[in-house]
Amino acid sequence: MAVTIYTTPTCPHCAAAKRFLRERSVPFREVDVSRSAAAAQEVVRRSGQMGVPVIDVNGRIIVGFDRPRLVQALGLRG
Numbered sequence: 001m002a003v004t005i006y007t008t009p010t011c012p013h014c015a016a017a018k019r020f021l022r023e024r025s026v027p028f029r030e031v032d033v034s035r036s037a038a039a040a041q042e043v044v045r046r047s048g049q050m051g052v053p054v055i056d057v058n059g060r061i062i063v064g065f066d067r068p069r070l071v072q073a074l075g076l077r078g
Contacts, residue, residue, distance in 0.1 A: 003028040
């Protein structure tokens, strides 16, 4: 399973999403869009959103820390 989370350092929802993933031992790659214009453009292109977090689970895009959608995409129990 490939999980990428697009974040910024000051985003509280990003921190909550990362904590959620860590607590469930889900490995993920973090991309700080504040440090990469290319990554920021990729997020907008793929999600249609400029806000973070944006989470990619095996190509499935989840905008925001939407816990129910994230649980479903990861195949976890709530």
